[in-house]
Amino acid sequence: MSTAGVRVATADDVADIARIQVVTWRTAYADVLGRAAVDALDEAALAREWTDAVAHPGSTVYLAEEGRFAVGFCVAGPAPAGEVATADGAVPPDAATTGLVATVLVEPRWGRRGHGGRLLATAAAGLRDRGCVRGVTWVAESDSASLAFFRRVGWDPDGTVRTLDTGERTVREVRLTGGLDLRLET
Incomplete structure (x- = not known):
C-alpha cells in the first residue's frame, strides 16, 4: 500500500497542481461550468498562476500525495472581508478570525481514498495556527x-449565495461555514 x-x-509542484485542476474540472465540472469553459483551460497558463499562488504570503497551498503521485490540492488562508460579508455587505464580528478554504480538489481517479479529508484537516490546522476559529468555503x-x-x-450553508458567470453559463454557489477543529479518524 x-x-x-x-x-x-x-x-x-505547480505543474502537478495545474494538471490536477485541468483533469478534475474537465472530468467533474464540465456540466457545472460549461464544456467550452473547461476545454479552454490552458495548463501552462494555470501553472504560471499557481506559481504566484504558491508564493503568496497570505495563503497556503497544500498538496496531497499518494506514493510518488500528486493527487490533490487545497488553498487556505485568512478570509478577505468580502468572502465573509453578509448579502447586504455587513462584515460579521468574527471576520478577523475566519479562514477561507478557497478550493479542495482531488483528481477523480484518486477519489474516495481520504485525500480530501486530509487536505481539509491540514488546512484547518494551518488556519488555527493563524488564529482562525471558523472557516468558510x-x-x-x-x-x-x-x-x-x-x-x-x-460545515453547513449559512444562507449566503453568489452567482458566477463562466461565459457559457452562470453558476450559483452557496457559502458553507464551520469550525476548524477537524481531526482525521485513524
Whole structure:
C-alpha cells in the first residue's frame, strides 16, 4: 500500500497542481461550468498562476500525495472581508478570525481514498495556527459531492449565495461555514 500524506506545496509542484485542476474540472465540472469553459483551460497558463499562488504570503497551498503521485490540492488562508460579508455587505464580528478554504480538489481517479479529508484537516490546522476559529468555503449548488463532503465535517450553508458567470453559463454557489477543529479518524 502507498503512503498518503499532505504537505505545503512548493514552486516545483505547480505543474502537478495545474494538471490536477485541468483533469478534475474537465472530468467533474464540465456540466457545472460549461464544456467550452473547461476545454479552454490552458495548463501552462494555470501553472504560471499557481506559481504566484504558491508564493503568496497570505495563503497556503497544500498538496496531497499518494506514493510518488500528486493527487490533490487545497488553498487556505485568512478570509478577505468580502468572502465573509453578509448579502447586504455587513462584515460579521468574527471576520478577523475566519479562514477561507478557497478550493479542495482531488483528481477523480484518486477519489474516495481520504485525500480530501486530509487536505481539509491540514488546512484547518494551518488556519488555527493563524488564529482562525471558523472557516468558510464556496461550493456550486449543483455539486452534491462537494456539498456532502463539507457537510460530513460539520460545515453547513449559512444562507449566503453568489452567482458566477463562466461565459457559457452562470453558476450559483452557496457559502458553507464551520469550525476548524477537524481531526482525521485513524
